[in-house]
Amino acid sequence: MxxxxxxxxxxxxxxxxxxATLDEATDGTTLVDEVIPTATDGSRSDDGLDHLGLAHHxxxxxxxxxxxxxxFLGSECLMFGGLIATYMLYRNRQGDAIGPDQLWDIPFTSxxxxxxxxxxxxxxxxxxxxxxxxxxxTRLWLITTASLGGLFVAGQxxxxxxxxxxxxxxxxxxxxxxxxxxxxxHGVHVSVGIMMLMALMFMLSRNxxxxxxxxxxxxxxxxxxxxxxxxxxIFTLVYLIPA
Amino acid sequence: xxxxxxxxxxxxxxHHSSPPGTIHTEGGTHEGASDFTYVKIALALMVxxxxxxxxxxxxxxxxxxxxxxxxxxxxxxxxxxxxMHLKYDNVLFKRLFYSGLFLxxxxxxxxxxxxxxxx
Numbered sequence: 001m002x003x004x005x006x007x008x009x010x011x012x013x014x015x016x017x018x019x020a021t022l023d024e025a026t027d028g029t030t031l032v033d034e035v036i037p038t039a040t041d042g043s044r045s046d047d048g049l050d051h052l053g054l055a056h057h058x059x060x061x062x063x064x065x066x067x068x069x070x071x072f073l074g075s076e077c078l079m080f081g082g083l084i085a086t087y088m089l090y091r092n093r094q095g096d097a098i099g100p101d102q103l104w105d106i107p108f109t110s111x112x113x114x115x116x117x118x119x120x121x122x123x124x125x126x127x128x129x130x131x132x133x134x135x136x137x138t139r140l141w142l143i144t145t146a147s148l149g150g151l152f153v154a155g156q157x158x159x160x161x162x163x164x165x166x167x168x169x170x171x172x173x174x175x176x177x178x179x180x181x182x183x184x185x186h187g188v189h190v191s192v193g194i195m196m197l198m199a200l201m202f203m204l205s206r207n208x209x210x211x212x213x214x215x216x217x218x219x220x221x222x223x224x225x226x227x228x229x230x231x232x233x234i235f236t237l238v239y240l241i242p243a
Numbered sequence: 244x245x246x247x248x249x250x251x252x253x254x255x256x257x258h259h260s261s262p263p264g265t266i267h268t269e270g271g272t273h274e275g276a277s278d279f280t281y282v283k284i285a286l287a288l289m290v291x292x293x294x295x296x297x298x299x300x301x302x303x304x305x306x307x308x309x310x311x312x313x314x315x316x317x318x319x320x321x322x323x324x325x326x327m328h329l330k331y332d333n334v335l336f337k338r339l340f341y342s343g344l345f346l347x348x349x350x351x352x353x354x355x356x357x358x359x360x361x362x
Contacts, residue, residue, distance in 0.1 A: 062333060062336075067335070067336070067339070070336045071339050073340055073343070074343025076343070077340075077344045077346075077347040078343060078347045081347030081348070082347075084351070085354055088355065089355065089360060106296065120322055121281060121282065121326075124275075124281050124325075124326045127275075128275065131275075218328075221327075225322055225323075225326050225327045228322055228326075229319050229322050232315060232318045232322065235295075235315075236315040241307075242307075
């Protein structure tokens, strides 16, 4: 919890949309001067600012880690956008080979989607526990998240195996190639996320997380939620909308 | 002098514009929603997913695809705004993410248009 004074009372409020203003103020003080309280001995404390995204004395006044993560996620949108657009173009290009209508098992894919969706809830509860410095519950929610992610990946492996046995190989048709590439890339992202969750749990239990623990959990949480939102799109566009 | 550090609504110490269930700190900033609110949001997402699946089985003609796309967008932005905390976080993070998202949308819709995908 922060008791940081953020704005001076009695002065007109700025437009909220200009929130990231980093310019020097009229009296020469900077954003950092304004938001980081100065103790009587002249020292500053960053405690309690991390949750605002205002950590340590960065040039922007924001956490560089968080800034980097959002930038990474923004660029990931472009990568998955390319894969999704390619699939949409080729979804009906299977020729005489097996197509989506003969392959999809919507109840099964819905169940694995449900697992991934619920893992987003457990992840946000882990972040919430980490912000309360509740290490035990943080680890509990992290292991639940990793388990749900594991179920999703297991479902995807089963699905791929079934499709292959039914005649859809990676090079069978343009539809097959684009489908396996899109969902496979997503599956790899989920698997990387599971590894990150496991590593984080290990480090938390050994107290080896450097810096702000809550921010570290939050960063992995952002990545995890991102793979969830990508699946929300894939589930609708690939499985639910008829070819 | 005022400099807005803007974790979205950080300047709003009265909290009058905050959604129910939002946790407030002493400085009037937001830590995100409460755990109970997250559970309610997850339940809403479950219901929406169920509705999506139901719609995919229904024969409702031309309304089916737009309806599925709207429900997909609602789920997408619910996760982004609440679970990823963009609703409560600094506006710069929002701009970074939405720049990538809308650039991707623009680029690939144009790419699909060149292939006459929507005809």
